Amino acid sequence: xxxxxxxxxxxxxxxxxxxxxxxxxxxxxxxxxxxxxxxxxxxxxxxxxxxxxxxxxxxxxxxxxxxxxxxxxxxxxxxxxxxxxxxxxxxxxxxxxxxxxxxxxxxxxxxxxxxxxxxxxxxxxxxxxxxxxxxxxxxxxxxxxxxxxxxxxxxxxxxxxxxxxxxxxxxxxxxxxxxxxxxxxxxxxxxxxxxxxxxxxxxxxxxxxxxxxxxxxxxxxxxxxxxxxxxxxxxxxxx
Amino acid sequence: xxxxxxxxxxxxxxxxxxxxxxxxxxxxxxxxxxxxxxxxxxxxxxxxxxxxxxxxxxxxxxxxxxxxxxxxxxxxxxxxxxxxxxxxxxxxxxxxxxxxxxxxxxxxxxxxxxxxx
Numbered sequence: 528x529x530x531x532x533x534x535x536x537x538x539x540x541x542x543x544x545x546x547x548x549x550x551x552x553x554x555x556x557x558x559x560x561x562x563x564x565x566x567x568x569x570x571x572x573x574x575x576x577x578x579x580x581x582x583x584x585x586x587x588x589x590x591x592x593x594x595x596x597x598x599x600x601x602x603x604x605x606x607x608x609x610x611x612x613x614x615x616x617x618x619x620x621x622x623x624x625x626x627x628x629x630x631x632x633x634x635x636x637x638x639x640x641x642x643x644x645x646x647x648x649x650x651x652x653x654x655x656x657x658x659x660x661x662x663x664x665x666x667x668x669x670x671x672x673x674x675x676x677x678x679x680x681x682x683x684x685x686x687x688x689x690x691x692x693x694x695x696x697x698x699x700x701x702x703x704x705x706x707x708x709x710x711x712x713x714x715x716x717x718x719x720x721x722x723x724x725x726x727x728x729x730x731x732x733x734x735x736x737x738x739x740x741x742x743x744x745x746x747x748x749x750x751x752x753x754x755x756x757x758x759x760x761x762x763x764x765x766x
Numbered sequence: 767x768x769x770x771x772x773x774x775x776x777x778x779x780x781x782x783x784x785x786x787x788x789x790x791x792x793x794x795x796x797x798x799x800x801x802x803x804x805x806x807x808x809x810x811x812x813x814x815x816x817x818x819x820x821x822x823x824x825x826x827x828x829x830x831x832x833x834x835x836x837x838x839x840x841x842x843x844x845x846x847x848x849x850x851x852x853x854x855x856x857x858x859x860x861x862x863x864x865x866x867x868x869x870x871x872x873x874x875x876x877x878x879x880x881x882x883x
Contacts (some may be wrong), residue, residue, distance in 0.1 A: 545784070546833075554829045556881075573828040577835045591840050593811065597831035605830045607774040608780070609795035611820040613802035614812055629874040637867030644859035654851035658844070662855055666863065669834065670793035688841045691834060692856050697864070698828075704861050710868035711873055719868035723860050730827040748796040755791035 535678035546597020553579040612744030634749040637722035665689035675704035697724025713738040721746025770819040777802040
């Protein structure tokens with residue numbers, strides 16, 4: 528009997544089915560918990576799902592790569608979902624026409640604070656060089672951030688971790704921080720979330736309003752572009 | 767729904783091709799977003815089916831980030847070794863960015879005429 532079970536596990540652990548199913552299952556359990564708790568930001572469904580899956584993978588000794596073989600089917604949909612952000616953006620066309628210089632200026636300032644501020648704090652606290660280089664691009668969507676890290680001598684996979692930690696903190700605390708700072712304008716809330724916390728922040732913005740989501744989506748691309756240009760330039764001046 | 771998912775994928779494909787050919791420092795999907803945006807501006811409105819499809823995708827957007835986030839477990843050792851600088855750098859700069867860019871945008875939008883509802 529236990530032999531059968533071991534055989535079954537060997538089969539399941541090599542098939543993409545497990546990674547895919549556990550992702551969907553964990554997410555739905557997390558959403559259920561979130562609703563049951565009266566939507567408390569502490570039980571952010573994405574974060575809770577990640578904890579559940581990591582605990583499951585560690586308990587079963589499953590490597591991340593094996594899990595990702597299945598989960599990549601969900602991961603792949605990030606691409607078309609990013610493209611889809613053009614729709615809420617289009618619905619904000621009148622504001623974009625009027626306010627594009629303001630938007631560019633705010634994204635430039637925000638991108639400098641996001642990257643520069645993180646590196647500065649880590650430097651003051653005695654972070655290692657590899658951590659500091661990986662922090663520089665942390666507010667940028669993962670593919671751009673990894674490209675920047677590669678160019679400046681950081682570690683791309685560690686950068687991806689910083690990007691995700693940033694996204695998670697922006698998603699969990701973003702609404703609260705913006706409330707505290709009395710930022711009520713939906714365009715400003717969305718843009719700030721997109722600059723500070725890329726796609727994960729934009730998901731949070733979309734939950735606030737379509738308008739906030741549109742500006743978040745806009746900020747993902749612009750912050751990525753500015754950071755990709757600025758980080759190698761500034762590091763070149765410092766070295 | 768299916769035709770509109772195809773449209774999204776086609777835009778992404780065009781974005782990827784454009785990035786590869788031009789060497790732009792942007793991911794393909796972001797360029798795909800710009801292409802779809804340009805298409806919508808030319809067309810002058812969002813087709814109902816596309817609006818519905820996009821709503822469906824956005825309803826579960828958070829799900830799509832889970833596989834990447836689980837990857838944090840691979841780097842737990844580095845994170846544990848420098849937990850304090852990493853945590854404060856991430857939290858501090860994220861909070862500062864949110865407050866400063868949010869306030870600046872709100873201020874500039876209001877001073878530009880204040881007609882945001």
